[in-house]
Amino acid sequence: MTKQxxxxxxxxxxxxxxxxxxxxxxxAEYFAHPxxxxxxxxxxCLTAAAISASLVSACGRHPELRPLPxxxxxxxxxxxxxxxxxxxxxxxxxxLAWLGTCPLAGLPAKVAVRAxxxxxxxRCEKMTEYFTDFSLCVETDRLVAAVGGRERxxxxxxxxxxxxxxxxxxxxxxxxxxxxxWYRLSGKGxx
Amino acid sequence: xxxxxxNFALTRDDCENGAIARLKMMYPGKTxxxxxxxxxxxxxxxxxxxxxxxxLRQPLAWIGALxxxxxxxxxxxxxxxxxxxxxxxxGEGFDSGRFGTPAQRISFGPEGVSLRSERYEADIxxxxxxAVYSDExxxxxxxxxDEWRIVPKRTMDAAGRRRVESLLAERMKQKFFQEGAR
Numbered sequence: 001m002t003k004q005x006x007x008x009x010x011x012x013x014x015x016x017x018x019x020x021x022x023x024x025x026x027x028a029e030y031f032a033h034p035x036x037x038x039x040x041x042x043x044x045c046l047t048a049a050a051i052s053a054s055l056v057s058a059c060g061r062h063p064e065l066r067p068l069p070x071x072x073x074x075x076x077x078x079x080x081x082x083x084x085x086x087x088x089x090x091x092x093x094x095x096l097a098w099l100g101t102c103p104l105a106g107l108p109a110k111v112a113v114r115a116x117x118x119x120x121x122x123r124c125e126k127m128t129e130y131f132t133d134f135s136l137c138v139e140t141d142r143l144v145a146a147v148g149g150r151e152r153x154x155x156x157x158x159x160x161x162x163x164x165x166x167x168x169x170x171x172x173x174x175x176x177x178x179x180x181x182w183y184r185l186s187g188k189g190x191x
Numbered sequence: 192x193x194x195x196x197x198n199f200a201l202t203r204d205d206c207e208n209g210a211i212a213r214l215k216m217m218y219p220g221k222t223x224x225x226x227x228x229x230x231x232x233x234x235x236x237x238x239x240x241x242x243x244x245x246x247l248r249q250p251l252a253w254i255g256a257l258x259x260x261x262x263x264x265x266x267x268x269x270x271x272x273x274x275x276x277x278x279x280x281x282g283e284g285f286d287s288g289r290f291g292t293p294a295q296r297i298s299f300g301p302e303g304v305s306l307r308s309e310r311y312e313a314d315i316x317x318x319x320x321x322a323v324y325s326d327e328x329x330x331x332x333x334x335x336x337d338e339w340r341i342v343p344k345r346t347m348d349a350a351g352r353r354r355v356e357s358l359l360a361e362r363m364k365q366k367f368f369q370e371g372a373r
Binding site: 098101102103125127128130151152153 | 310311313333335338
């Protein structure tokens with residue numbers, strides 16, 4: 001039997017900031033829950049508003065009912081605006097609140113990414129998280145976020161600051177380890 | 192002071208007890224009392240509507256009956272239903288390995304708590320823990336609001352429990368919650 005060759009491990013050191021966690025949470029949520037994307041929610045509200053507005057003409061014989069679809073359309077438009085503009089801020093607040101409860105997540109840590117797992121070591125913790133335990137992995141320009149770990153639900157590995165060849169190797173390891181559960185999100189268009 | 196150390200393997204019962212303890216922490220006695228009062232008020236309102244509906248021969252009686260049934264459910268059956276759901280989910284979580292490696296060693300020292308398992312090792316000062324919750328069956332160590340570790344109390348003798356609880360009460364202060372001591 002031939003032994004399968006794994007790509008070499010990539011080691012790095014990182015200190016995660018609140019911005020990193022906010023970006024990672026947004027990227028992960030974008031693929032983990034497509035129906036929760038602000039664009040999808042806003043589009044649903046706009047469609048419902050359009051349907052509601054179209055019902056005004058259906059109230060021809062009952063003019064006293066006309067304000068109802070108009071009010072419903074107005075509320076739905078407002079809701080669309082709330083989702084589109086307020087959702088990123090609400091998510092950031094949620095992530096910051098979580099980070100406030102988990103000082104361990106912000107400690108400087110050594111990270112070793114291997115073909116099947118990530119090993120993290122900070123001054124308080126040492127953990128090994130296997131890729132098979134995670135539900136998905138999203139790579140952005142600055143970092144890699146994986147969701148659903150046993151020890152920490154949101155695992156973040158920064159690519160920022162790494163030499164291009166090591167960043168590419170890191171990306172390759174996650175892509176290799178997660179295979180069909182790996183996603184790429186380019187630019188800052190996370191919503 | 193000698194640290195209090197426990198070695199254990201988590202069982203399905205421990206995971207269920209841990210999940211129930213978390214539910215109790217999230218919905219303490221005051222919330223439960225408020226829920227029961229709202230259920231009772233809804234029941235009373237429903238009964239009044241039934242009485243008025245019957246007297247005036249209005250369909251209000253049916254709506255009142257629905258309110259009364261909802262009130263009884265809220266007052267008496269919401270918590271048991273929640274507990275049953277939480278037990279079921281915890282059991283499934285244990286079967287699928289979501290509670291992590293069963294074999295663990297946890298030490299409560301004077302400065303912090305030390306955790307050892309196959310994939311996780313930590314020495315966490317008490318100040319860095321989010322909270323600790325204790326009930327009759329388990330201790331829950333929260334390393335974040337959504338991350339907790341179960342320490343079954345069956346693994347400690349009575350003296351060990353007392354030492355751990357007094358240590359946690361002293362070090363964690365406001366962040367140590369004891370069932371029945373709110």
